[in-house]
Amino acid sequence: MSAPSRLQAVLARIDKANSQDPKTEPTPGGAEPAALLYGRRMSAVLAEFSPGASEHAQIAVRGQHIERWKRPRNDFAEGRSGYLEWRLEAARYHASRVSELMKLEGYEEPACERVTALIRKQRIKHDEEAQTLEDVACLVFMRWYFEPFATSRTPEELYRIVQKTARKMSAAGRTAALKLPLPAELVPAIKAAG
Numbered sequence: 001m002s003a004p005s006r007l008q009a010v011l012a013r014i015d016k017a018n019s020q021d022p023k024t025e026p027t028p029g030g031a032e033p034a035a036l037l038y039g040r041r042m043s044a045v046l047a048e049f050s051p052g053a054s055e056h057a058q059i060a061v062r063g064q065h066i067e068r069w070k071r072p073r074n075d076f077a078e079g080r081s082g083y084l085e086w087r088l089e090a091a092r093y094h095a096s097r098v099s100e101l102m103k104l105e106g107y108e109e110p111a112c113e114r115v116t117a118l119i120r121k122q123r124i125k126h127d128e129e130a131q132t133l134e135d136v137a138c139l140v141f142m143r144w145y146f147e148p149f150a151t152s153r154t155p156e157e158l159y160r161i162v163q164k165t166a167r168k169m170s171a172a173g174r175t176a177a178l179k180l181p182l183p184a185e186l187v188p189a190i191k192a193a194g
Contacts (some may be wrong), residue, residue: 006105007055013101014039014063021069035068041144045136049176056111057129060118061136063098065090095119124168135173138165142180155185162186166193 018035025034039062046053046061053061071093076086095116102112117123117130124130141149142165150158162182166174166189177190 006107007058010059010098010102010105010107011043011062013104014059014066014098017067017097017101020067023069035065038065038068038140039063041140042136045139045143046132049136049139049173050132053132054129056114056118057132059098059102060115060129060133063101063115064094064119064133064137066094066097068094091120131170131173135169135176138169138173139176139180141165142177142182146182159186159189163189163193166190169193 015036018039019033021033021035023034024031025037027037042061042064043058046058050057068090071086071090073083073086076082076089098119099112099116102115117127118133121130121134124134142162146162153161166177169177174190174193178187182190
């Protein structure tokens with residue numbers, strides 16, 4: 001199988017897995033499984049933000065949260081330590097699941113290991129592709145998920161959250177974030193993170 005068709009085949013497998021998400025989100029075309037929509041949004045933002053992204057990055061971005069509903073946050077303890085444990089376990093699962101699907105499409109172990117490292121965001125500030133994945137995740141959050149998330153937070157909490165998110169981003173990621181339609185009072189939080 002050629003590289004482009006193999007890439008499309010593994011992306012289709014990720015989409016098929018994510019289409020099983022019981023949670024749906026409304027879209028102009030009707031309700032869609034939330035995980036499927038998230039993965040497609042990640043790919044769309046990657047195409048805008050880094051049009052020449054590698055095959056490995058494209059797979060990692062699409063599968064970053066594969067079958068996320070199978071590892072719910074409420075299965076872990078409350079507080080920061082429970083949150084960190086959940087994030088670590090989820091990243092392990094997502095990486096393993098995507099690697100499994102890649103192998104079904106004939107990807108060899110080095111390619112699977114590379115995608116695993118990207119999904120687990122290893123060496124995030126030292127690996128350009130891992131940083132790109134983080135930038136894309138932050139941009140997707142700010143573009144599609146920030147507004148509903150913001151409704152239950154105070155202005156001070158929102159400022160801290162946006163600043164913390166911006167700190168995880170590269171300079172290019174923060175520049176892209178400033179082009180999003182965020183509330184004007186949050187723009188300084190992004191600028192201050194630089």
